[in-house]
Amino acid sequence: SGATCHLYDPAAPLTILPAAIARDHITVLQGPPTFFRVFLGYAEDGEFPNVRLLTTGGEALSPDLAEAMGRAFPSARLLFIYGMTEAGPRISHEEYSMGSSRDGCVGKPYGHFELRVERFEGSPHPDAGRLCLRGPSMLLGYIGPDGLCSGLDDEGFHRTHDLVSLDEAGR
Numbered sequence: 001s002g003a004t005c006h007l008y009d010p011a012a013p014l015t016i017l018p019a020a021i022a023r024d025h026i027t028v029l030q031g032p033p034t035f036f037r038v039f040l041g042y043a044e045d046g047e048f049p050n051v052r053l054l055t056t057g058g059e060a061l062s063p064d065l066a067e068a069m070g071r072a073f074p075s076a077r078l079l080f081i082y083g084m085t086e087a088g089p090r091i092s093h094e095e096y097s098m099g100s101s102r103d104g105c106v107g108k109p110y111g112h113f114e115l116r117v118e119r120f121e122g123s124p125h126p127d128a129g130r131l132c133l134r135g136p137s138m139l140l141g142y143i144g145p146d147g148l149c150s151g152l153d154d155e156g157f158h159r160t161h162d163l164v165s166l167d168e169a170g171r
Contacts, residue, residue: 018043021051029073030055030081033065040068049075055093057081057106066096082106086158087113088137094171108171112136116157117164127165132157 006024008017017039020026031039033056051073057080069078078096083089094107109115117129134157141149152158
């Protein structure tokens with residue numbers, strides 16, 4: 001659809017990125033909250049109005065950092081992403097403005113996933129259980145020493161090690 005992806009050498013200093021955002025008309029940035037925390041330290045209170053979308057995940061996003069991101073990227077939507085490489089890699093997202101990350105919600109899984117939550121003994125939360133997923137983007141299993149795939153149950157669900165609970169809306 002005409003998008004251009006800019007990849008930067010991870011060994012290059014992060015100080016080049018603020019200038020590149022303006023020069024290359026970058027409209028989407030993604031990274032974990034730690035990336036944005038470090039980036040904003042180099043951006044020197046800069047504002048980047050051409051950025052329209054920020055995606056983040058992998059760790060909690062503090063309200064202070066979210067506010068700083070809002071000041072630096074005033075035109076951007078902020079999505080909190082949940083995913084895992086076994087699922088290809090995104091499973092869900094939630095608008096930060098809808099409470100994601102702040103309330104622990106990572107959104108409703110995309111429609112091509114089926115999920116179930118298995119009871120998990122020893123869960124620190126009584127409503128939490130193990131997330132199990134299946135769908136067309138899920139892995140077929142882990143390849144063992146015998147060359148065969150294993151890891152899916154008899155119904156084709158991958159049993160993750162993520163503990164989740166669902167709200168009334170299935171988020």
